[in-house]
Amino acid sequence: MSKQVSISKPVRDTQKAMNFAEAAKMKSVSGQIPEGDVRLTANVRADLHLRLKIKAARERTTIGQIIEQLIDRHIE
Numbered sequence: 001m002s003k004q005v006s007i008s009k010p011v012r013d014t015q016k017a018m019n020f021a022e023a024a025k026m027k028s029v030s031g032q033i034p035e036g037d038v039r040l041t042a043n044v045r046a047d048l049h050l051r052l053k054i055k056a057a058r059e060r061t062t063i064g065q066i067i068e069q070l071i072d073r074h075i076e
Helices: 014-026 046-058 063-075
Strands: none
Touching: 046 063
16 A cells, blocks of 8 residues: 655745845855955965964964965065
8 A cells, every 4th residue: 555645846935035045145154255355276385384274273363364464564
C-alpha cells in the first residue's frame, strides 16, 4: 500500500524576497567591502604573510589596516 503525496508549485512572494534582501544588506557579512574601500590582491611570500598575521593579531587590528599605514608612510 503506497501513500500518495501531493506536491504543489511554490508561490513566489516578491515582497518577502525583497525584505530578505534588504535585511541581508544590513547584516555584517565577512568578505564585504566597506563603503569607500576597494579590494586589493597582492602576492607576498608565505613567511611575510605569517608575520603580518601575527602582528595584526598581537595589535588587535587587521592586515588591511597595517597595509594602509605602511602605504601611507611609503607614499608620503
